[in-house]
Amino acid sequence: MEKDWITVLQRKDQIAKVLDTNQETARFGLALSEEEAAEIVAARDNVLKEQRRLEFGPTIVPKIIYAFCDSAYIERDNYADTILRLQEMFFTFRNETMDEMSDDELLGFMREQFENVCSGDLDYLESTVLPNFAEVVREGYRGYKSADGRGAYEQFDEVKRWDEELYRTALKDLVWK
């Protein structure tokens, strides 16, 4: 009985901490309802169990929210679902990178790729970018350490995203021909 009470109180505390983030995210037009915050905290418990991890101290959720709330690809309509997916990816790829990346490095990396390479596509982040990068981290790459996970993906990206020469040729064709 006593343990149940402790669990209930801990969960309430975590929900309150998630709801606290509304004060900061309001300026980006984002807010979570109490129901959504509860859903995120419940999902956190499930993903931790699935990934066989234990979280000590405050939950990572507020950090995820603060890292992503100013994204151009998150709106009120997809906000709660996006945080749910990002939370799941975060714990999955903590394991996939064998804990070599710190919380901040992994979040920094996820945020940068979500905004740039993925253009807000969570499926692409989850199925391509994160697995590719996790593989090189497992193989021993540590170049991301100096910049908290930022600016690290380009060299491992299998897709050529910007060809300046091609751009200039096309521009010349359009303007001068």
Next chain:
Amino acid sequence: MEELAPIVLDLARKYMSGDSSSVTYEAAETLMEAVIYTINEIEESPAGAAVAAVITAEEAYRAGYARIIEKVNQCRKVYNEMIREFDAYENEFYYDTVAKGLPAFFIHYDARFRPQDHLLTLDYLTLDFDPGLTGIDQIEAYLRSTVAEQRYLRLFPRESVIRALEEWNRGYRKLPVNIAEIARERVL
């Protein structure tokens, strides 16, 4: 077990050193094993049971940790004295385990987060080797046996020991055999 939770939690925070908010089950289990091993150091000491009955788990953990550090220092001292005159009698396993393995243990042993792990495979088995021992307790027992074996072997002329080993098996240099046992059987 519940009273160990705050100690494991505190150890986990130190282990994560602010880099992470979560650990794998395996890492948490290793930390729990570390706490139990450390507390056992007090419970298994001469006055252990009596002391452990009157102190809290946290106090027992702190005292256990101090005892582990003391044992490591004592073992290092014993090793440094022993290695000066150590003779492997040209056996590779004996040499690698004692002259290369043990110094590596003193460099890499993690008394705080993995005190239960003695890191070495200890391929050269001493006569009274106890596979049930772990961590610094295993190294302490191993060193005690090694010192005793070396003292025993020095009772015989070195050439007699080498000859006895060669008579036993000309390839003894590359075999994981106990030198003292063969010397006892063949030299006496």
